[in-house]
Amino acid sequence: xxxxPKLAMYWxxxxxxxxISVLNIHEHILAVDEIFDIAFFPCIADFKVHHxxxxxxxxxxxxxxxxxxxxSENEEMAHLLRKKSKVMVxxxxxxxxxxxxxxxxxxxxxATFNTVYHDNQSIDNPEGIxxxxxxxxxxxxxxxxxxxxxxKSLDQVVDVDYYLPGCPPExxxxxxVLQVIVAGLLEGAPLPPAGSVVGVTNVAVCEECERVKSExxxxxxxxxxxxxxDPEQCLxxxxxxxxxxxxxxxxxALCPQVGMGCRGCYGPLPGVEDQGAKMLSAVAxxxxxxxxxxxxxxxxEKIQAVVDTIADPAGTFYRFSMSHSMLRRAKVNGSNGKGxx
Amino acid sequence: MTEQFEPVIVGFLCNWCSYxxxxxxxxxxIHYAPNMRPIRVMCSGxxxxxxxxxxxxxxxxxxxxxxxxxxxxHYVNGNIKALxxxxxxxxxxxxxxxxxxxxxxxWASASEGIILARKVDQMTEEIRALGPLNWSEKVIGGxxxxxxxxxxxxxxV
Numbered sequence: 001x002x003x004x005p006k007l008a009m010y011w012x013x014x015x016x017x018x019x020i021s022v023l024n025i026h027e028h029i030l031a032v033d034e035i036f037d038i039a040f041f042p043c044i045a046d047f048k049v050h051h052x053x054x055x056x057x058x059x060x061x062x063x064x065x066x067x068x069x070x071x072s073e074n075e076e077m078a079h080l081l082r083k084k085s086k087v088m089v090x091x092x093x094x095x096x097x098x099x100x101x102x103x104x105x106x107x108x109x110x111a112t113f114n115t116v117y118h119d120n121q122s123i124d125n126p127e128g129i130x131x132x133x134x135x136x137x138x139x140x141x142x143x144x145x146x147x148x149x150x151x152k153s154l155d156q157v158v159d160v161d162y163y164l165p166g167c168p169p170e171x172x173x174x175x176x177v178l179q180v181i182v183a184g185l186l187e188g189a190p191l192p193p194a195g196s197v198v199g200v201t202n203v204a205v206c207e208e209c210e211r212v213k214s215e216x217x218x219x220x221x222x223x224x225x226x227x228x229x230d231p232e233q234c235l236x237x238x239x240x241x242x243x244x245x246x247x248x249x250x251x252x253a254l255c256p257q258v259g260m261g262c263r264g265c266y267g268p269l270p271g272v273e274d275q276g277a278k279m280l281s282a283v284a285x286x287x288x289x290x291x292x293x294x295x296x297x298x299x300x301e302k303i304q305a306v307v308d309t310i311a312d313p314a315g316t317f318y319r320f321s322m323s324h325s326m327l328r329r330a331k332v333n334g335s336n337g338k339g340x341x
Numbered sequence: 342m343t344e345q346f347e348p349v350i351v352g353f354l355c356n357w358c359s360y361x362x363x364x365x366x367x368x369x370x371i372h373y374a375p376n377m378r379p380i381r382v383m384c385s386g387x388x389x390x391x392x393x394x395x396x397x398x399x400x401x402x403x404x405x406x407x408x409x410x411x412x413x414x415h416y417v418n419g420n421i422k423a424l425x426x427x428x429x430x431x432x433x434x435x436x437x438x439x440x441x442x443x444x445x446x447x448w449a450s451a452s453e454g455i456i457l458a459r460k461v462d463q464m465t466e467e468i469r470a471l472g473p474l475n476w477s478e479k480v481i482g483g484x485x486x487x488x489x490x491x492x493x494x495x496x497x498v
Contacts, residue, residue: 106436276433285425291418293412303424327394331437331438333438
């Protein structure tokens with residue numbers, strides 16, 4: 001029994017969907033249970049931090065870390081689990097490149113707190129109470145982790161061996177990756193080189209999407225609720241912002257095939273550093289307005305009209321990759337704590 | 342004498358028009374601000390938005406993209422693509438808190454050395470007024486570099 005490899009899974013700033021995705025690998029979950037001993041997995045088994053602290057360094061064979069680094073607790077646990085684990089996997093988009101939590105990098109900690117604790121219509125907080133890192137009460141000092149201004153990906157805090165993208169990763173990919181790791185651990189099969197993005201096909205989502213693609217010439221972009229897209233034709237051609245062409249495959253193009261533009265959760269293709277910039281580049285070049293016969297002013301006006309139909313470009317193109325984007329976060333200029341210049 | 346802030350502007354100049362405009366500005370001995378670092382690209386349509394973002398992150402205070410006038414592109418419509426990207430990029434940079442004057446687009450034909458020179462002068466002054474960008478220190482800072490992470494740095498893991 002004791003020779004079984006040890007598996008850990010822990011969450012940083014995450015929604016919990018990644019844990020569920022592991023449980024969602026159908027009957028293979030029985031094999032996971034058979035192969036591994038669970039060493040730490042707060043979502044499904046009762047472990048405490050002091051258990052992890054008591055392990056020798058490298059005791060855990062595989063740690064699946066999901067969630068971004070939002071606060072000091074996330075960071076502390078990332079360091080602890082890195083120390084105790086042989087293989088550290090950034091599991092899911094948050095750990096890989098920030099994902100939805102990192103969208104708050106477009107604003108500041110103050111603005112986030114204002115929204116959450118003061119300004120939202122449903123909030124009743126007459127005393128203006130916000131969480132503090134330290135509070136004195138009769139019984140002593142109570143502490144909370146520090147909330148950071150910027151959301152980081154896991155690899156911006158500790159070394160990461162593998163990245164498994166997806167929001168959440170798809171079951172066949174999870175199982176395939178676990179098999180590779182198990183073969184490495186039990187049979188000494190070669191593991192992928194450290195730093196690899198695994199569980200992806202390294203071709204664009206468009207390659208996996210069966211929609212019919214032709215010339216792209218877009219005069220107006222639609223938000224998902226504004227259009228009932230044709231079931232056969234490429235979504236981008238219909239004016240739905242679909243990130244498929246700037247996103248790594250592996251998911252089987254699930255979203256576009258049911259009429260929702262690719263959100264981009266599998267991250268950039270190999271060789272691309274900034275997924276959002278690549279998407280911006282692709283979307284802009286298929287804008288079907290303006291040609292070289294026009295006067296310069298008219299040209300700008302026509303293009304601007306189409307650009308204006310793209311709501312929230314930064315949030316759309318960096319929906320999953322803000323922490324790994326080149327600029328990482330917005331520069332906060334305004335009094336409202338927003339990035340907008 | 343107090344030290345004046347000298348902005349660094351990365352200029353992406355197209356091979357067929359704007360780089361030649363810069364050449365002309367040189368041979369015609371036009372005096373203009375020495376703040377632009379020209380990079381020749383084959384077409385303004387070759388300027389990947391990643392180039393602009395990388396320049397800003399790596400220390401540039403501004404970026405100038407310059408190409409042929411609409412209708413005069415060596416590749417027919419590369420400059421129109423550049424314009425579309427530029428306009429969308431501007432919308433995104435606004436959200437990222439980058440001031441509008443820091444990234445600009447100019448059409449300058451091979452005969453318009455003076456237009457390029459005056460644009461560099463104008464942009465230099467506009468950015469001088471905005472001050473240094475210094476993105477990696479001021480904005481990213483400890484917010485994304487492993488080396489800059491709080492206390493337990495020595496923890497070799």
